[in-house]
Amino acid sequence: MNAAPVPILLTQRRYARVATPENPLVLESGQRLTDVTLCYEVFGRLNPAGDNAILVCHALTGDSHVAGRYRPDDPKPGWWDDAVGPGKALDTDRYCVICSNVLGGCQGSTGPSSVNPATGRPYGLDFPLVTVRDMVRAQARLLDLLGVRRLLAVIGGSLGAMQALEWAATYPDRMRGIIPIxxxxxxxxxGIAFNEVQRxxxxxxxxxxxxxYYGTPGPVRGLATARMLGMITYRSDESMWTQFGRNPQGEANPLHxxxxxxxxxxxxxxYQGRKLVERFDANSYLYLTRAMDLMDLGRGRxxxxxxxxRIQARVLAVGIRSDLLFPTYLQRETVELVRASGGRAEYVEMDSPWGHDAFLVDFPLIEEPIRRFLQELEAEENA
Structure with missing residues (x-):
């Protein structure tokens, strides 16, 4: 008997204006943005109580397209199709999954490539520095507009994990749990050192x-080189041996x-450098890597x-055994600090050789712990 076809998850990019001259977004730096748009996508339906939503926060060069297709014949998959969809860990038949491109990004949200209303040309380096806390505050405004009363969970990897933790500290009563990976x-x-070399x-x-540089080719070589270094930090020595070893490229002798x-x-x-140049703005790369550097949950607290x-949410912190960019002692520290203050936190480790990228390429290793955690949060919400 043939298996039933997997339904195609369809989505569309949407846009919300979350700051206006009458309601500006005041940044941590004290500067104000008077016109901010966030690009976002929604998967599943928000329930009448407005409390079945899961916010997915993307990593450095990610975007709102976490899953699905824009049309049935669209060849472009979402960046986390393994995690989001009907029957998957982030079950779109059960939860309303929301993902937005971050403030400072270049995939539909306001960032340095956006038009500065004061000059009529792209901001470039006139765009103010933004922090992860600023990103989260902008997302909170988006969720208000969408009618999300309380999040079931916030989940994300890398920069997305930073956002999940900032959500729990900035809005401690707005979610039931967080899953920083x-x-x-x-x-x-x-990590700051790696970012500085890339910049x-x-x-x-x-x-x-x-x-x-808008209207010109821009810093093509510089952005490609930055991405090359970044890719090294996302991988592990173990995965490099497995995938490439010392194999020569083509038939030529490396000696020649x-x-x-x-x-x-x-x-x-x-190849990875060329791919990023085709889809990402170099200024956004500068701003988002600096936002990672500036991330400090303790600032002002x-x-x-x-x-x-401050964290009231339950925490499922996920470490990756072979992670060079965010070693596992950092996730263990998060769990220890939450527990020390009387909070509930647990640690799960991905036994993956694929380094930092494991949360994207080896998601099945953590599918069941995440599924269980979300179902427990749901049961607590409904108790």
Whole structure:
């Protein structure tokens, strides 16, 4: 007997204006944005009580297209199709799943490539620095517009995990639980160092033109190089051996290649660099990596430890055994700090060799713990 076909999850990009001249978004820096739009997508239906929503927060170069297709024949999958959809862990027959492109991004939300209403041209580096807290405050306005009374959960990996933790500290009574994956409430020094090298590759590209490169090719080489370094931090030595080893690229002997691409791993990095240049704005890359650096749950809250005492939501912190960018001690620390303040937190580790990217490529390893956690939150909400 043939299995029933898997239903196609269809979606569309939507837009919400979350700040106006009459209701500006005041940033942590004190600067104001008077015109802010967030691009978002919704999967499933919000129940009449407005409390079955799950907010998915994306990583650095992600967007609102977490799952589904824009049309039945669309070849472009969502970036987390393994997690979101009918019958999946984030079950769209059961929950209303919402994902928005972050403030400062370049996939439909207001960011440095947007038109500055004061000048009529793209902001470029005139765009103010934004923090993860600013991103979360903008998302909260979006959820107000959508009628979400209380979130069942906030979930995300990497920068998305930072957002989940910031949500729990900024709006402690607005969600039942959070699932930060491969992230932390503050970035560690090595992570900041990685980001700075990536930014310097962009800033020192002659095509950067002080950030006002719109209408020109822009800092193509700089952004591609930044992505190449970023990809190294997303992978592990173990996964590099598994996928590439020391295999040469093509038939040529690496001894005769000089400084041309000689190994498969080099070809992979160049390919990833080219791919990002085609879809991402270099200025957004600068702003979002700096937002990661600036992430500190304790800023303005007494201390890092005291900030975790604000968290009322249940926490399922997920670490990745082979993660170079967010080592597992960071997720364990989150659990310890929440528990120390009397909160409820548990730790799950992905036994994956794929490094930081494991939350995207190896989701089945954590599907059941996440499914269980969400069902327990739902039971508590309905008790």
């Amino acid at each position: 491969g992230g932390a409430g503050r970035f560690h020094p090595q 310097q590759a962009i800033l020192n590209d002659p095509g950067f033109l002080g950030g006002q 290649q000089g400084f041309a691409v000689a190994y498969q791993v080099e070809s992979y990095l160049h 007494g201390s890092y430890e005291e900030a975790h005492a």
